[in-house]
Amino acid sequence: MNGIWTIAKKELQSFFDSLIAYIMLVAFLGFSGFFTWLYGSDIFLVGQANLRVFFSIAYWTLFFFIPAITMRLLAEEKKTGTLELLLTKSITDRQLVIGKFLSALVLIGIALAFTLPYYITLSNIGNVDHGAILTGYLGLILMSAAYISIGLYTSSITNNQIVAFLAALFIGLFFHIIFDVLASNFTGTLGAIISSLSLSVHFESITRGVVDSKDLVYFLSIILGGIALSEMTIAKRK
Template identity: 65%
Template sequence: MRTTLTIARREIASYFDSLVAYVMLVLFLGFSGFFTWIYGSDIFLVGQASLSVFFAIAYWTLFFFIPALTMRLIAEERKSGTLELMLTKALNQRQWVLGKFLGAWFLIAVALLCTLPYIITLYYIGNPDTGQIIGGYLGLLLMSASYIGVGIFASSLTSNQVVAFLIALVIGLSFHIVFGVLSQNLTGTAGQVFFYLNMSNHFEGIARGVVDTRNIIYFVSIAFLGLYLAEQQINRIKISGQS
């Protein structure tokens, strides 16, 4: 556990050292702030003291930002050769991958924490549903966990960061849109399977403030599957000796 946290700490420091963190925070807050408060169907237009507008926007902005955060996690180390060096250290692949996951997840948590003024404002101007707010943030965190898992897996597949970004986006897109479309067009078991795989069904459930274990299992298992596959991929690199 200590090793995992050491790795996570290094990843976080690296995000802030390389400006990635600042760019990500500014873009995320800029986008979501703009569409939550100023433009489009913002809170004032909707006329309800509810953060559901923000949650709907963050659901999309995070979807695009997370692959950009995760693309370098393993691909860069494969390219520079540090992966090779890390394999010779007294840590196992699981700790390494998990550390990277926690690092990226922490950054997302910081980004969400920066929206705290939104909540304060909301309590000033109205009487929002606290359960819904907690649920929304929980949903965003869980969704991020899933996509970080997917992103880390994509990053382990290649030593090219752009390719890793695109792979993560394509896999993410299936959960975000494609499965939803398929579930609407298919009937029977196939339809039900795709309905279950569609991320927005699970997200909207939690974002309404209804925390259901089934939804949590969904997000957590995608994250775990991604990390597990990434770990297997690193094992494969180790066996062949060619990164």
């Protein structure tokens, strides 16, 4: 347990030391703030006191930002040889992978925490459905965790960060949009199966304010699957 926290702490520190964290925070808040409050179908145009606009912007910005955060997690350790250093300390492969996963999740958590003023502002100008906003954030966190574990896995299979980034985007794209598009082209059971694989379907249903156990199982299985695959890839050296 200590090992996980030590790894996560160190990794989070290096996000901030290497400016990745600041760039990510500024870009994320800039994009989501601009489109939520100032431009396009923003909150004032929609005229409803909810954060649906923000959630759908964040749905896309996080999709692109997360692979950029996760790409170096394991690929860099493999390239510089520090992986050997870590894994010969008293820490298991699993602790390492989970620690890395948590560091990225905490960073995303920090980014999302900075959007809480949106919620505070909104509750001052209208009647807000607090439950829907809570589940909206829950949806974003679950989605981020799913993409982090996919990014962690692609980072574990290569020692090239660009490859890890592109592979994570590629795999992510299926969950993000392709399954959804495919599902609409099929009917019956096949359509239903593909549709149930689509992350956007589950994300929508959670942000609508309904937390179904089906959605939770879906996200948790992607998260655990990604972590398990990363651990297996790391263990392959043996």
